[in-house]
Amino acid sequence: MEIIKDISQMQKTANTLKKEGKSIGFVPTMGFLHAGHLSLIEAARRECQTLVVSIFVNPLQFGAHDDFNTYPRDLTHDSQLAGKSGVDILFIPDAEHIYPGGYQTQVAVPGLSENLCGRFRIGHFQGVTTVVCKLFHIVKPDIAYFGQKDYQQLIVINKMVADLNMEVQIKGLPIVRQKDGLAMSSRNAYLNERERKAAHCLYNSLCRAKQMKEEGITQCSKIISAIRDIISAEPMARPEYIRICHPETLQDIEYIEDRALLAMAVHIGKTRLIDNCFL
């Protein structure tokens, strides 16, 4: 596995691969790799001739009160994991090279960034689309892989790529969960033992919502209310939002007709967790 830190070296390498006609699969991450990332890496490994994984904790997508400084980092472990997983190139750029002094340019997808996490993490998705746009110009992937846990991120990026005529195929892969259902997330590392148990209320409530849908309940307010009850029953949990929306427009819906997205953000102690499922 080759480790590249320099942006122009990554670009040169990508250009050479392109000229050789080799497809590039790309998994952009913020590191602290877990089974969720590995599922993306495995898919990319199967489908592409060259596999690039990036590790970059993107300051632009963190708000002033977010956890940029404490976000878990473990490059040694990440490198080992990447090496074992058949990654060809681990791209680890420095923040001062990604955003050099005087950096200005922003890429935004305002409509899809509005609802759900976008209501609470102002500027977050603009930070995501900006860095992903840059990473795509650097790594030049044929296919890029994202997890469906960050569902809004996935469709915001999909929209950016389509709108800006970028020739990258975006693939969203299913959420990987722990045995008790908790969605894999680097932020799970923040949870102490009691919080870890409390966090189970997210998956519980998704299951309850699916059950209600199967029972024929289509009124979103009823489902959301039931979820709120489950989460409120957990003293350590504080819901930020619970919404049911159209899976493409991310606009709230009142009644479930076709496929709907149930998405939520819940604070467990100081840790903000997100989860979602289709109903």
Place this chain on the structure above:
Amino acid sequence: MEIIKDISQMQKTANTLKKEGKSIGFVPTMGFLHAGHLSLIEAARRECQTLVVSIFVNPLQFGAHDDFNTYPRDLTHDSQLAGKSGVDILFIPDAEHIYPGGYQTQVAVPGLSENLCGRFRIGHFQGVTTVVCKLFHIVKPDIAYFGQKDYQQLIVINKMVADLNMEVQIKGLPIVRQKDGLAMSSRNAYLNERERKAAHCLYNSLCRAKQMKEEGITQCSKIISAIRDIISAEPMARPEYIRICHPETLQDIEYIEDRALLAMAVHIGKTRLIDNCFL
């Protein structure tokens, strides 16, 4: 000369050229080609193996009260001119394909877009950077050519390309002027005979500013005041802005030390003209 209207056909063609190792020179225009455009086309023809010119009157860069509807268009003449000038591909996309229903994504360079024209044409440069970002993804140029008449546009695009790690070289070419000094512009077509004469005050004032600088005057307010006098002496002219700024940051300066940019926008009747020079 091949005429391409379809975005994906243009992309396929560009990809094929890339694979063949042929360099692509690109001159993006809004059509109604004049000697200014031709100087860009000639440079691109000299320097690149393939020459692509686009014609697209970009609605996103026009404000509600701007001249989008009346902007001069003459595709027949443009095609003839392009054919004679050795253009290989004339790319003429439709607005509904560039901005299909539900289009959202915006690319912005807020800092450099703030001063000069940016103060008066709110959203203009965001429209420019968004469409140029898209066009670069479609045409995949090695070198793209812009005129220095739209100096702010040139350096905003330069900044976007650098910030977003786009591998396109941006070249800015000198302003082409008519015999009496009026900068070439598609909007000159709006001027009637009297306005055409009145428009001479822009070039006159640039010359006066250069003369003052040569005489050792470095205080910007003095130079600007002299220019304002020249323009005010012309009854049909109404200055929008006259500024002297740093040529890279576009921030206003008080005294000229190194090279400075003098830039102005002046209404001649209903026509808004811009011009600039280095002092």
